[in-house]
Amino acid sequence: KAGVTQTPRYLIKTRGQQVTLSCSPISGHRSVSWYQQTPGQGLQFLFEYFSETQRNKGNFPGRFSGRQFSNSRSEMNVSTLELGDSALYLCASRGTGLGTNIQYFGAGTRLSVL
């Protein structure tokens, strides 16, 4: 079974631009969560999508948004990029039901904002 796939792996943007990151979950997984990892703040939860609906949201500004498609693939968008948005963005998927509460992470997208 293929794991969680994130594209692209690396991105370089400039301040003020916007960026879209993509995540393909493990086949059959309907829940997709996004995390931001920086040296200073560590791993922080952004939001979770389940069946195309946002179910949980972390403490991030509205510039961070996401969506999920009917095939469970998810995208995350960051508008008006700031230098502080430079980070490793991670996507994780999980199944639903008994014994499926483990999240599996992708390799991440490394975003550098110049």
Added chain:
Amino acid sequence: LAKTTQPISMDSYEGQEVNITCSHNNIATNDYITWYQQFPSQGPRFIIQGYKTKVTNEVASLFIPADRKSSTLSLPRVSLSDTAVYYCLVGDYGSSNTGKLIFGQGTTLQVKP
């Protein structure tokens, strides 16, 4: 969600057994204990999960005492490739609306030759 406390860093040598203890005094009845491993610039990798007593898989063992206020991840005979950050997480991840994981600082394990 229960807060966890674990050592910031640990050193070990190849071939030794490593035990990393995590404290979670406020663990709730429905909470599970989950450990992840992360290498630099990669996503966390699930290692093991447990609710009580002892759980063992092909890579690690997880020991949970009866009061569940702490847990110990045991890595047998570590190698250089086990050098990574290890995170202990506690939460009701079995509930349908809890996809939010709260990561602490983790424990940086350095394995020396």
